[in-house]
Amino acid sequence: MAAALPAAGVFAQDSTLKTRAIADIQAHYNDYKTIALQIWDYAEVGYKEVKSSTLLQKTLTDNGFSVKTGVADIPTAFVASYGSGSPVIGILAEFDALPGLSQQAVAEKMPFEGRVAGHGCGHHLFGTASVAAGIELKKLIAEKKLSGTIRVYGCPAEEGGSGKVYMVRAGLFNDVDVVIHWHPGDGNAVTLTSALANKSAKFRFHGLSAHAAMAPDKGRSALDGVEAMDYMVNMMREHIPQETRIHYVITNGGKAPNVVPDYAEVYYYVRHPKKDEVVRIFDWVVKAAEGAALGTQTHVDYEVIGGTHDLLLNRTLAEAMQQNLLRVGGVRYTAAETEFAQKIQASFTYKAEAIASVAGVKPLKEVNDAGGGSTDVGDVSYAVPTVGLEAATWVAGTPAHSWQATACGGTEIGTKGMMVAAKTMVLTAMDCFLNPGLVAKAKEEFRKDKGDYQYKALLGDRKPALNYRD
Numbered sequence: 001m002a003a004a005l006p007a008a009g010v011f012a013q014d015s016t017l018k019t020r021a022i023a024d025i026q027a028h029y030n031d032y033k034t035i036a037l038q039i040w041d042y043a044e045v046g047y048k049e050v051k052s053s054t055l056l057q058k059t060l061t062d063n064g065f066s067v068k069t070g071v072a073d074i075p076t077a078f079v080a081s082y083g084s085g086s087p088v089i090g091i092l093a094e095f096d097a098l099p100g101l102s103q104q105a106v107a108e109k110m111p112f113e114g115r116v117a118g119h120g121c122g123h124h125l126f127g128t129a130s131v132a133a134g135i136e137l138k139k140l141i142a143e144k145k146l147s148g149t150i151r152v153y154g155c156p157a158e159e160g161g162s163g164k165v166y167m168v169r170a171g172l173f174n175d176v177d178v179v180i181h182w183h184p185g186d187g188n189a190v191t192l193t194s195a196l197a198n199k200s201a202k203f204r205f206h207g208l209s210a211h212a213a214m215a216p217d218k219g220r221s222a223l224d225g226v227e228a229m230d231y232m233v234n235m236m237r238e239h240i241p242q243e244t245r246i247h248y249v250i251t252n253g254g255k256a257p258n259v260v261p262d263y264a265e266v267y268y269y270v271r272h273p274k275k276d277e278v279v280r281i282f283d284w285v286v287k288a289a290e291g292a293a294l295g296t297q298t299h300v301d302y303e304v305i306g307g308t309h310d311l312l313l314n315r316t317l318a319e320a321m322q323q324n325l326l327r328v329g330g331v332r333y334t335a336a337e338t339e340f341a342q343k344i345q346a347s348f349t350y351k352a353e354a355i356a357s358v359a360g361v362k363p364l365k366e367v368n369d370a371g372g373g374s375t376d377v378g379d380v381s382y383a384v385p386t387v388g389l390e391a392a393t394w395v396a397g398t399p400a401h402s403w404q405a406t407a408c409g410g411t412e413i414g415t416k417g418m419m420v421a422a423k424t425m426v427l428t429a430m431d432c433f434l435n436p437g438l439v440a441k442a443k444e445e446f447r448k449d450k451g452d453y454q455y456k457a458l459l460g461d462r463k464p465a466l467n468y469r470d
């Protein structure tokens with residue numbers, strides 16, 4: 001461990017400043033808790049996060065940031081800036097909720113009456129912690145303890161909407177030196193696992209309706225088109241690399257069995273650790289759709305909904321962040337929180353890590369599979385050296401996108417974990433502001449890993465899919 005510490009001089013020089021920053025941000029814990037729980041309560045889905053985005057913007061404006069809203073043709077996206085000149089350090093903030101995950105802040109499955117969405121991925125904490133970190137760094141810049149620019153990027157619709165891709169495509173990250181982000185989780189760890197590149201689309205089949213018993217010969221079933229496509233894609237699975245993930249849901253399969261459906265829609269995701277493979281396999285899925293339309297005498301068209309790159313890791317920044325995370329430490333539960341955690345763990349069908357494991361920090365370890373998920377942070381990571389962490393906002397063993405995750409996010413288990421992330425991001429940004437050598441080394445690693453790849457958004461030149469949740 002000792003070898004990975006920054007040079008003694010640097011550490012000594014910023015150590016008191018870091019201690020002060022940690023204490024200062026913690027002094028505002030109640031304010032940030034209130035904001036996070038408010039956004040948890042709003043539970044707005046992708047591109048509809050009007051109230052959530054407004055609250056975060058207002059918090060930043062009230063604290064001296066200048067905020068540009070509606071960037072990249074997305075009404076709920078924003079860039080908040082403070083300071084001038086270099087380095088420019090960006091912090092990502094998310095705030096979208098997930099449909100189908102309405103859940104009260106209790107340790108048993110209990111949706112809110114009449115609420116359709118919930119923060120099952122903790123993005124209310126994500127956005128709030130990032131804003132908190134931005135404000136703390138702004139104070140240090142204002143006090144002339146740091147020089148440069150801090151930017152908070154308000155990034156809508158991470159869940160399937162690829163919000164950041166449009167922001168990257170619009171060039172909003174072109175002049176940024178380092179980007180810092182985090183994600184809620186069930187442990188504390190700096191991210192050294194990539195993510196799956198992903199391309200998604202809605203395939204729409206058009207047929208002819210007719211009475212399904214009296215005139216079936218006069219009809220052509222759009223649902224047949226969907227089913228034939230799904231059948232072909234399922235056969236493809238044997239002949240594509242096994243790290244591939246393909247999933248679909250039939251979002252419209254007709255309305256009544258006695259009417260031959262003239263319209264049907266299926267929504268597909270294609271994922272693989274390598275973006276080029278995603279493009280190749282996605283094009284094959286398109287062929288299956290065309291073949292299905294041909295064989296069922298229907299027509300098909302499709303709309304690409306999302307597309308994200310894999311995640312380019314930056315070991316230089318990850319090592320610096322690890323030192324900061326160790327310094328901040330994990331989360332400790334009160335007796336009541338431990339009891340809540342026990343109830344949550346009792347709902348699992350598997351054995352989870354010990355409840356107290358969230359007090360620790362996992363060792364820095366590069367994992368050579370791409371994990372299971374995809375993130376639009378991937379596209380940012382191809383524009384700027386990027387580093388992130390996971391902080392324990394959920395009881396150990398809690399999967400993302402679950403009622404348990406939504407429940408934890410509505411309690412102090414969530415908001416305490418969020419502070420681990422906020423503090424670690426502040427300290428890591430401080431390293432970047434205070435140590436130009438670190439930024440230079442991170443950029444060098446970034447250039448080497450990116451090679452001569454010219455960024456091209458997997459979702460092409462489509463406009464933001466602002467209605468993808470309709």
Ligand SMILES: [Zn+2]
Binds near residue numbers: 121122123158
């Ligand atoms: Zn998420």
